[in-house]
Amino acid sequence: MIQANNLTETKKSRLLGEEYTLIRHKSGLDIYVVKKDFSATYAVFGTRYGSLDNCFRIKGEERPVEVPEGIAHFLEHKMFEMEDGRDAFELYAETGAEANAYTSIDRTAYLFSCTSDFETNLRTLLRMVTSPFFTEQTVKKEQGIIGEEIRMCEDRPWDALHYGLMRAVYKAHPVRIPITGTVESIAEITPELLYNCYNTFYNLRNMALCICGNVDVESVAAIADEMLEIAPSCEIERILPEESPEVDHSREIIEMQVSKPMFSIGVKDCESAEGEPCHYEAVRNLLCESLFGMSGDLYSELYESGAVGGYGAAYFTERDIGLLNIYGDCDDPEAVFEKFREYAERVAQTGVSEEQFIRARRVLYAQTVRSFESSSDIAEAFFSAFAAGQELFDYAEEIYRVTKEEVDMLARRLFRPERYAMCVLKPVE
Amino acid sequence: MTVNRITAAPGAQLSVIxxxxxxxNYFALNFYLPLEKQSAGELSLLSRVMLRGTEPHPSIGELNRYTDMLYNLTFSLAVSAIxxxxxxxxxxxxxxxxxxxxxxxxxxxxxALDFAQEFFCRPLVRDGAFLSEYVESERKLLIDRIEGEINNKDRYAMRRGRMHLLGEHPAAISPNGDIETVSCVTGAQLYERFRSILVNAHAEALYVGEFSPDTEGKLLDVLRKILPENRVDAPMPETDSFKPASDGVGEIVEEAKTRQGRMVLGYSLPYTGEESPVANAFIEIFSASPVSRLFANVREKLNLCYYCSASMDFSLGIMTVMSGISEKNVEKARAEISRQLNGMASGDVSDTELDRARSAIVSSIxxxxxxxxSLGEWYLRRIVQGAPSDIDALMDGVGRVSAEQVAEFASRARLCMAYFLRGTDE
Structure with missing residues (x-):
């Protein structure tokens, strides 16, 4: 049912000392407004559309649509060009605003930060994202620029390592493909394909606008009323291949000009959030921090023995991707992998210690509180939560609701050899 | 913004915001000394060794467990150069x-303040030397890191380009140290260096955060425990600006196994601290945004690359322009960069460009x-550069910049060096 008026609700978090207003705009767009006394006001307007969305079916259509890899990122580049021949960057520049955009595996976002003329900049943002304009000529020009971006990324060892791991872990999932696509795949992009993707995914009902700074809710709603038309219903079936819990292959070896070997270990997690996305993410982040954080036993053991000079660890939980990832450089990746395996399987038997668990909880809690430190961090956190289907304020609370037993149970389910893979970057001879 | 500046000890100031x-909350304690090859190697290794542990927390695991229990107190000890x-x-x-x-x-x-005191007053030292086990393992890791500079091609090309541009100037020395120096430093030398900076190096401490009537007293108390009583009243070291060795343009080509080449152009661009509003306006118009000369022309109009951007080192009076670019486009890009720079130098700076630059700079300030x-780091950097740090006065200064001043500033730029890292896998 189409809603006739804007609906607003305000939510508070006592734990974080924050509050926000959600405008369920009659156009179909969700608008989050956080009023803060910062110099800069930041706005991000984005869609749940990323590099994974290469195959989809629109309601009523029988056949799925398949589009070239890298098209979401390509579309992001093209949205700054406007029909009157101007570039949106020029409009932002007139007020001194800083503007940018990004594409990830599950979202595309357009943003600006300004210290004056917020309303003018918000109109520019809404106009550029709701007025696509693509021609053969401008598409061809962008193929050259993005081709150079692709080559730049191909020179980055961490990118090579990341995509190498994705190929090892996933059998056919599009997360294996770089967000930018390839020089060959972007050569297939046409204005028609761009319009098709735009019309499918840039539906306001699939999008959110998140604003943080010295703004008031009424003026934001008034501009949205003025600029946004009511969006049609939006039902997109995203077609992704089925993935089994096992990795595709356990080792991916790549040669590159690096000074010493680099490794990236992945543990595949195919469980779904099942309606509790904040809890799901909190359990996984607590597991990762307890076991693989810098105060975890593995970090100390590997560092003190000289096996690594530090490593990073993260748990990815975007869309249907669940992956525990540990990465760094070392002399002997297989020895590091073996230490990881022994440690993980030992913890699966014994569980994490109470001390490790409490420490990890404090770390995650403090990181969450500190993520509310600037207008850009806050607005982006709201947009990430929207993309993940989460209620942002619930996450900090969930960190204290998760029990050690839940973390132990996840460790038992997760730490099995068939879920492990490693990508190694070997220095070229 | 209120900044309270207090003398904490001879040659040591505390700034409180x-x-x-x-x-x-944010706390920094910085020491400053002239950049020299030997001290760079020693300090780089020292920073790593000290992060391995203190007397009460003698391993990296114990240190991290302790600070994580303090709600993820994050700390670092790092070397860099201005x-x-x-x-x-x-x-x-x-x-x-x-x-x-x-x-x-x-x-x-x-x-946190107790921890800062522990970190400096109770380092893990035996018989006048840092623990040899930690010195050896960090030596290996630091050498790995120096060798690993090739892994990031942008940073590597920029470092090589700057090195060729600066030649014998001390700023050409890497603050991370060099393998030769790092290979033979001992734990005793590190401890001697540590004691020496506490006594002899100019120090700036900064605190930004929540404040109660006794906070300032606590900060001063900790600093006075860290800094020895026999401290020298050392002034902030000064940087000599860069002067080109010759009138020519040094052309350097090196190779790496990459898919894309990296070009670095090095310019001398003399500058004094008071001119920062003009310098900022120049760099904003020339390169800093998607409507700048380089982005609009080299990337968007001629489609020669994905990025082409300039940065100024205000302390040295140099500018570098960097681009990831195919070899076949290098000459075209160089010609366009020169055309844009010469255009600005001859007075082609529009009111629109100047207005946009002013707005962007005011916004970033x-x-x-x-x-x-960001507030703390900016403030400390301005102190080192001897540049004004009154934010309101700076914004007023930006409003007074004229097109003629920007053109005159641009006319000082002189290309001294062109470096190209050729990609053999292009």
């Missing part, structure tokens, strides 16, 4: 006391106030 705007001034910087970032969950009351500010670390 009281604010309850943030959820975390012109030819070496910095040795300790930084801490920690949660404000009022955000600790009520059921878990803790005084993080007090614990105002935004500094929004995070404790």
């Amino acid at each position: 009281p604010t309850d705007k943030f959820k975390s 012109g030819s001034v070496q910095t040795f910087s300790f930084r801490m970032d920690f949660l404000g006391d009022r955000f600790v969950p009520q059921a878990e009351k803790a005084d993080i500010l007090d614990s 105002k935004t500094l106030k929004d995070t404790p670390s």
Whole structure:
């Protein structure tokens, strides 16, 4: 049912000392407004559309649509060009605003930060994202620029390592493909394909606008009323291949000009959030921090023995991707992998210690509180939560609701050899 | 913004920016000394060895467990350089006391200051030397890191380009040290260097965060315990600006196994601290945004590359222009960069460009106030550069910049060096 008026609700978090207003705009767009006394006001307007969305079916259509890899990122580049021949960057520049955009595996976002003329900049943002304009000529020009971006990324060892791991872990999932696509795949992009993707995914009902700074809710709603038309219903079936819990292959070896070997270990997690996305993410982040954080036993053991000079660890939980990832450089990746395996399987038997668990909880809690430190961090956190289907304020609370037993149970389910893979970057001879 | 500046000890100042705007607090203690090859190698290794442990927390695991229990107190000890001034910087970032969950009351500010004191006053030292086991393992890791500079092609090309541009100037020395020096430093030398900077190096401490009547006293008390009584009243070291060795343009080509080449052009661009509004306006118009000359022309109009951007090293009076670019486009890009620069130097600076630049600079200055670390780091950098740090006066200065001043500034730029890292896998 189409809603006739804007609906607003305000939510508070006592734990974080924050509050926000959600405008369920009659156009179909969700608008989050956080009023803060910062110099800069930041706005991000984005869609749940990323590099994974290469195959989809629109309601009523029988056949799925398949589009070239890298098209979401390509579309992001093209949205700054406007029909009157101007570039949106020029409009932002007139007020001194800083503007940018990004594409990830599950979202595309357009943003600006300004210290004056917020309303003018918000109109520019809404106009550029709701007025696509693509021609053969401008598409061809962008193929050259993005081709150079692709080559730049191909020179980055961490990118090579990341995509190498994705190929090892996933059998056919599009997360294996770089967000930018390839020089060959972007050569297939046409204005028609761009319009098709735009019309499918840039539906306001699939999008959110998140604003943080010295703004008031009424003026934001008034501009949205003025600029946004009511969006049609939006039902997109995203077609992704089925993935089994096992990795595709356990080792991916790549040669590159690096000074010493680099490794990236992945543990595949195919469980779904099942309606509790904040809890799901909190359990996984607590597991990762307890076991693989810098105060975890593995970090100390590997560092003190000289096996690594530090490593990073993260748990990815975007869309249907669940992956525990540990990465760094070392002399002997297989020895590091073996230490990881022994440690993980030992913890699966014994569980994490109470001390490790409490420490990890404090770390995650403090990181969450500190993520509310600037207008850009806050607005982006709201947009990430929207993309993940989460209620942002619930996450900090969930960190204290998760029990050690839940973390132990996840460790038992997760730490099995068939879920492990490693990508190694070997220095070229 | 109120900055309280207090002498903490001879040659050591404390700057305090009281604010309850943030959820975390920021503390930095920086030491400054002339950038020299031997001290760079020693300080680089020292920073790593000290992060391995203290007397009460003698391993990296114990140190991390302790600071994580303090709600993820994050700390670092790092080396860097501003012109030819070496910095040795300790930084801490920690949660404000009022955000600790009520059921878990803790005084993080007090614990953080105790930790800073422990870090400097109780290092892990045996018989006048840092622990040899840690020195050896960190030596290996530091050498790995120096060798690993090739892994990031952008940074590598920029470092090589700057090195060729600067030649014998001390700023050409890497603050991370070189393999030759790092290979033979001993734990005793490191300890001697540590004692020496505490006594002889100019120090700047900074605190940004929540403030009560006794906070300043606590900060001064900790600093006076860290800094020895026999400290020298050392001034801030000065950087000599860069002067080209010859009138020619040094052309350097090196190779790497990459898919894309990297071009670095090095210019001399003389500058004094008072001219910062003009210099900022110049760099904004020339390169800093998607409507700048380089982005609009080299990337968008001629489609020669994905990025082409300039940066100024204000301490040295140099500018570098960098681009990731195919070899076949290098000459075209160089010609366009020169065309844009010469155009600005001959007075082709429009009112629109100047207005946009003024707005962008004012906006970026105002935004500094929004995070404790950006505010703190900016403030400390201005002190080293001898540049004004009154934010309101700076914004006024930006408003007074004229097109003629920008053109005159652009006319000082002289290309001295062109470096190209050729990609053999292009």
